[in-house]
Amino acid sequence: MLFFLQFSCNSQSKKINGLSFVASPKHINSKHINPVLKAQSNYVALMPFGFIKKLSSPIINHNTDRQWFGETEKGIEQYAENLQKNGIRIMVKPHIWVYNGEFTGLIEMDSEKDWKVLEDSYQSFILTYAKSAQKMKAEIFCIGTELEYFVAKRPKYWQQLIKKIREVYKGKLTYASNWDEFKRVTFWGELDFIGVDAYFPLSDVKSPTVIDFENGWQPHKKEIIEIQKRYKRKVLFTEFGYRSVDFTGKKPWDFNRVIDNVNLQAQVNGLQAIHNQFWNEDWFAGGFIWKWFIDHEDSGGENDNRFTPQNKPAEELLRKLYAN
Numbered sequence: 001m002l003f004f005l006q007f008s009c010n011s012q013s014k015k016i017n018g019l020s021f022v023a024s025p026k027h028i029n030s031k032h033i034n035p036v037l038k039a040q041s042n043y044v045a046l047m048p049f050g051f052i053k054k055l056s057s058p059i060i061n062h063n064t065d066r067q068w069f070g071e072t073e074k075g076i077e078q079y080a081e082n083l084q085k086n087g088i089r090i091m092v093k094p095h096i097w098v099y100n101g102e103f104t105g106l107i108e109m110d111s112e113k114d115w116k117v118l119e120d121s122y123q124s125f126i127l128t129y130a131k132s133a134q135k136m137k138a139e140i141f142c143i144g145t146e147l148e149y150f151v152a153k154r155p156k157y158w159q160q161l162i163k164k165i166r167e168v169y170k171g172k173l174t175y176a177s178n179w180d181e182f183k184r185v186t187f188w189g190e191l192d193f194i195g196v197d198a199y200f201p202l203s204d205v206k207s208p209t210v211i212d213f214e215n216g217w218q219p220h221k222k223e224i225i226e227i228q229k230r231y232k233r234k235v236l237f238t239e240f241g242y243r244s245v246d247f248t249g250k251k252p253w254d255f256n257r258v259i260d261n262v263n264l265q266a267q268v269n270g271l272q273a274i275h276n277q278f279w280n281e282d283w284f285a286g287g288f289i290w291k292w293f294i295d296h297e298d299s300g301g302e303n304d305n306r307f308t309p310q311n312k313p314a315e316e317l318l319r320k321l322y323a324n
Contacts, residue, residue: 015279016286017322018043018091020239021079023070024294028079033086035296039315040322043139044083045091045238045288046076048132050125053099055107058117060096060125070294073132080136091140091288092133093176093238094126096147101256105148105178118150119157123164130169141169142238145176146197148184155186162190176238179220179253183227193236193285194227198274203249207266213249213273221277228283237278237287242270244312245305255307262305267314275321289318 019036021044036044049071050062069075080090096104109115126143133141143158143165144151151158165173174195177185182196202208202216228235242248244267245259252270271289278284290307293299300310309315 015284016043016089016091016236016288017041018045018286018288019292020045020047020093020288020290021083022291022293023047023049023068023075025068025070026294027069028082028294030082030086032294032296033082033088035310036083036088036292037086038319039292040319041088042322043089043091043286043288044079044292045093045142046070046079046138048072048076048092048094048129050094050096051099052096052107055098055102056110056114058109058114058121060118060121062125063128073128076129077132077136080138084136090133090136090138091142091174091238092129092136092138093142093145093288094129095145096125104146105181107147108149108153115154119154122150123161126161127164127168130165133171134169138171140172140174140193140236141165142195143173143175143191145238146178146181148178148181151175151177151181151185158187159190162187174236174238183223188227188231188233192233194231194233195236195238196224197239197253198237198287199239199251199253201249201251202270202273204247205249206246207263208249208269210269210273210276213270214277216249217273217277225283234283234285235278236285237274239290240274240287241290241307241309242267243305243307244314259305262303264302264313267309267312268317271309271314271317271321279321279324 019041050060063072172192174193176195179200188194200220203212205212244264246261246263248266300308
């Protein structure tokens, strides 16, 4: 029994216990990093942004003076330098934001000409941050985040893009597929991790228990294992998390709902269940909780029903889970 306990702890210590570090207009310092260390996190996802006007627009604007500092190349490099000084490893995970907040998975061009423009624009965007990731010696680079139509409709482009990224970045690669997209991605064999933004629907119960969540995981976990075995790559939850709200397991991806209730225990139960189901699996690499704001003392709290665990019971639980 003692040997098993030691093996289990050693195995878990190798997991990626990550936070999704939300960009800010300002530089970071030890004040912003100490809460990350207190949370027992060993990885942080840095998330630069590119912007498009609408789902059919082919131009991605990025790395401009009009963006917040933490969304730019200089910003993530300043963040990384300070985080790495404290022993925290880095995943660079570029995102696209559609101006009216529409889902990026629906980005689709109206003509072959526009597809070509988008491909060139995206290549410029992603190689900027691949080079930056190499410069900062980031351990992981994510080649895209929730771009289902773009990935499905332009497969040859993505194969070539992965080769171009590997020419400038020498670390591990993943792609952040949406929870209902990962089964259809065809290039997992070209990457190092199968990346999943793990907002799977798990329970219709108002305040799910840990058991409710774990039962809800079973069909999804089976599908994840099937893809993992097919491609022989470890699975990385590029995002995971739950809002502190009633029915948090029903549509965990839904960040738009304006809800007037707070359910701190449901958030705790969801995090405990996902840890129970995945963190002891050898084929599972770990994950990045969504999301973590740099001004810790002003974030979250017991009246907040958004995703962050900060200053809630979920943060205390996360600290215990990540410490193992």
